[in-house]
Amino acid sequence: MSNSAPVCTIFVDFRTAFDQLWILGCLGKLRNLGIPSSFLNWIEAWLINRRCFIEINGSKSRWFSIEKGGPQGSVLTPTLFITYNCDMDSSLSGCISHFFADDLAGIMAGQLGINYSSQ
Template sequence: RGLLPDSQSGFRERFRLQTRLLLFLEDIYSLMSNSAPVCTIFVDFRAAFDQLWFLGCIGKLRNLGIPSSFLNWIESWLNNRRCFIEINGSKSRWFSIEKGGPQGSVFTPTLFITYNCDMGSSLSGCISHFFADDLAGIMAGQLGINYSSQCLDLEKRVKVFLDQLEYYSCLTDQPINLNKTEAMFSARAIGHPNFVIQFCHGTKEIIKWVHEYKYLGYLISSKLGWDLWLFVSISS
């Protein structure tokens, strides 16, 4: 049985980056065509592969039904690793590594996306798009009500999303890069809702609103037009 969701396209055979980008744009276009205001939050995880939690990873793989022979191999591959730091010829003492997959290994990304395969189901009320450690969460205001009420409803949905994201981050020991997590508002209507979105715990970091974002290597504007992409392409 498949463990990885279709919303994850990173490091998978027959899954392409361009397909993930087109599916992402299609979801926003579809919501905007129904006159719904849309908020997309682009989440950045801090040093994602280097934060892979060994105990949590093995425990989750066991719950997913991975055979014990594979689990034992993965556990041996992760554990009993040591390293030292060298600066200008001076070396630190050896110390144990308890987090992070081996750098350069082709298995580390696969293990990471498997460990986080349930992230999308933990973020209810949004459409999740994943590419490796990149997450884009799309939320829209309720249909069938006036625009102001839609924006208020959207604000509530965004706050629920952030609460769920923070909870998942703490549960899996997968820290969020608060400074690089940004939000983009899209709507057919003119005007931008004036509400503040921020994480409720820790430093209570306020998320920055942006009019454009480089998603998976492509510049996306809030109106989803091609003007910005054409301008950058011609300029380069």
């Protein structure tokens, strides 16, 4: 990359990324990556069969199942999200990509095929 090359940077924040994590897809990806079954079983038990209720002003809803996403505040949830999306950078050819939790910075340098004209 030369000092005079044009640079384009795109920043992406995947909104509600951890809430939308596809549990079965994530477990399948971990299995394909060769994660040991004992660890996979632990993660599956941690993610599957979660339930909760909502309480507003002392009034509680009925219990309901949580079908997707990872527990909020856990250090493992962002790690699972990053691992699930670890091959995303292969779709970004010609781009240097940096991931942090649910954020992505894509950096492209050089002639990007963009023509500028002034009128």
